[in-house]
Amino acid sequence: MTMQVDEVLSEETNSLKDQRQDVIKSTVGDFGRWQLKISVLMALVKFPIAWFQMSIVFLAPPITFWCKKSTNWSDDSQLGSCLVNNSKCDQFTYDNSSMFTTTIITEWDLVCDKEKLVDVSQVSLMFGVLLGNIIFGILADKKGRKTILILCLLMQSMFGVLAAFSPFFWLFCALRFMLALANGGTMVTSFVICMEVVGGKWRTIVPILYQIPFGFGYSLLSFFAYFIREWRCLHLTLSVLSMTYLALYWFIPESPRWLLAVGKHQEALIILENATRDTKTECDINLIMTNLSNTASTSSGKRSLKMLFSREELRSRSLLLSATWFIAGVTFYAFIQHVGHIGHNLFLTVAVGGFVSLPGTLLCVLIINKFSRRQTICSSCLVTALSSLLILGFPKGEYHLDWPRLLLSGAGIIGLSISIPAMYLFTGELYPTIFRNSGVGLAMMFSRLGSMVAPLLISLQTAYEILPLTVIGVLAFLQAVLVLVLPEMHGTEDF
Template identity: 40%
Template sequence: MLKYGTDKSSQADSEIFSFFSETPPNFVDEPDVTSKIIGDFGKWQLRISILMAVLKLPIAWYQLNIIFMAPPQDFWCKKPTAFGKYTEKEWRKMCCPRVEEYPCLIFEPDLLLLDPSMDKTMIPLVPCPKFIYDKRVFKRTITSDWNLVCDRHWLVHLCQGVMMWGIVLGGIIFGIWADKRGRQFPLMVGIVIQAVTSYIASVIPWYWLFLCNWFILALASGGIGVISFVISMEVVSGKWRTIVPVIYQLPFGLGSAVMAILAYYFRDWRKLEFALATLSSLYIFYWLWVPESPRWLLATGQTEKAAATLKDIARQNGDDWSLRDIRQIIRDHDVMREPDPGFMSFLRSKNMRVKTFLLSMNWFCTGLAFYAFAQYLGSIGRNIFMAVSVTGIISTLGGLTCIVVITRYGRKTTVAVYVLVTSICFVLILITPRGKYSNDWPRLLFAGIGFGGIAGTIPALYLFSGELFPTLGRNVGVSGVTTFARIASMVAPVIVSLDGYLSDLPLMILAFITFAQLLLLIPLPETKGAPLPDTLEQAEHF
């Protein structure tokens, strides 16, 4: 066990760890067998780190492609044959009540045909029998394929809700499986399921069957996210546990930019899904490139397999170890680890209960801002492709700046700064008029900076959360509070659906929530430069 007042190198090893990861890293400072044999970072670690980071591309595609599957799309009621002498513009003008934003209800066509100029207050409204969709930008969407408009519009948000639920459950199921069966096999199963279900999604003709398939895809995506992050943490040691987990997250923003480029080229959600499935299928080669985690092999007592794996890795890193020497090092570091306390133990302690509650609410606000704003991007500017690609690139830069800011300023201060930037950008988007500037570039710029603010908030909040929980219980503590971000991801589709009442209502809610998050930070203590607590008693007095 660490002593209270751990040295700076140990503290640095637990600095900036993942953003948007489902499982926190192991903070317990145990004797590191693998680093003695294969080093903290070498050619093999570099290759595996890159392979795991590249997995964030499909994770971004499937978490965010609802933006291009169901983008904002104009539609109107199909003109009956009897109105053939009228132009499409004249028909659309006469058939709909002016108070309706969309033509879900139209005037009774038979009565309207008798005298189009008559007082329409005397004509009853009836449901539109068939819709026509504007295909100037998108040739096909799930909205147009399955008529997900008017009283069926909620089914669009159900798709994203199912995706988020699947990611949560997939993280749990695959996480447990990976702890019992190893990292490699569950990871490959997730990759195969993800590719196959993506292919199926591109051709499936029925909405409800699509939704079931979509849920299975989400399970696989959630599992890949958990396992790839764990592997990225397990292959490195020392200061690289600060750097690699942050770099691991950066392709997420690039993934959304790649998706926007593909969507711009295809303009058809089925072709886009097929293209993403094809790219995702390339990850099957990981079976040849990613071995079982030597740390997991050691943790489960498979010392012979671990020794053979470590010998091969050391060879790739340019070191020549004999199996005999490796076995001896493993025996010398065979230590017992005390079990972590349960999450409920933090709720029974007065001080930790307050900090746990405040951290949980901070994670909920951050998760809601990310997932809801990601879905809202389609309505930010006139060019949805530019909006998504620009925000993806800027969010990558936001994650990079966090590394610099958080090492110079306090953790609490860094979180507050990025949250404030996000809040201000939400307000600026609200007060900037639509359509006044070319491509709505000011709104697009504010959206990109706001997304960058969220991208900077998350790694800083991860570090801040980890340093407030004690070493014995840090894993379960961080896992517990970050669960609220995943709960927020399920609430996000509901927030976005409020645009049916007022177009900017979702953004108004997000602006209020992010400003409120600043108040939730005030009671929390700053952790920069403070010794990490080891026990619950030490954390209680921090």
């Protein structure tokens, strides 16, 4: 059954391989100085991606509040109470001295019956990221990778600045939604550019290392928040820093693979000639022109998401991957956001949580080729599941700096930083070449849907404190089980 898809599509795939010759490989190789420069620059784009997606941790942190004293009441209300003498409280006082001067909670009184609006703001942001993945992914195929990336970076910064000055909560949500659309576009286009300039074994290594700056960006966010305790200034700072990425316009080329695919051979030729000078290799113009001519006769045809469900084996893989990526989206964003509630020192917890993703990502590179894809992903999911559940055995505040909870949180993040990059690679391998873009796009869509559920899962702690980590642990275990059902692709040829 596993090889059924290969047999059905082998004739078309072999025909495409016979017709197409990798122009980039024949001119600048699989990986060199040119590819390294572009890969590093694209990976650095993950910094603002992390800042905007995870900033809610510092824009709306846990805060102590109580009802303001009124002439109608004889005493102040109890700490955190929404009722005083059976009357609804509509004015609040906040503890602005211990952590933050202002937050979106203190700005718009997002407590008591308005508490859920914090989750609404983050759900709307994640929905914007989902739509941005789709909309700008399509536009990047039509208008070019570089053009859309620069547009998204501009929009991301512009709407970020506007959100920092928003006088109303719903306007803030609307501006953050527009920011998220661009953020989603930044994610997909930077990843595609990164992937389209490398070849060979580097198509396994680069997509994993590409994820590293996200964790560092999360830690850096904690650094900014430590020194900038006013939410508007923090959001404005992040947006202005994001604006500096517009300089990428002068440092990265358009994707040669995209130019070849749309028939812009002369533009691709200029970029490849520049690349060979950067790598100090000789450029055989005749060879390039021959390859361009060969490429011009190749067409993969139009594919749609419907094709992913057209055959039994493809349908089975697509359904399993959709469920697995939905769970991955829930567990990753829920666990990362819940890190802010793990210990009493929010800044330390977030900073450590971001930095420990580095060893996890490096471990992923080391073990992904030594062990099966399923073993790698399954074991890392089990680490996250076990860490989530063990944290519940150590009450907050019982140990100095909550070190057991912090240590287990680090282990959980290491598990996530192994499983997520490995899932990207595994997903691409599970689809034939002619269906790969559609298949990965479908998986990412379900991942974003999961990320929208994450804030709602975190909010369950108001009802019962152990619920979020319990659900995360169960879901991570379920993800491990689902991965074992999928066929192993390690050591198989790309089809």
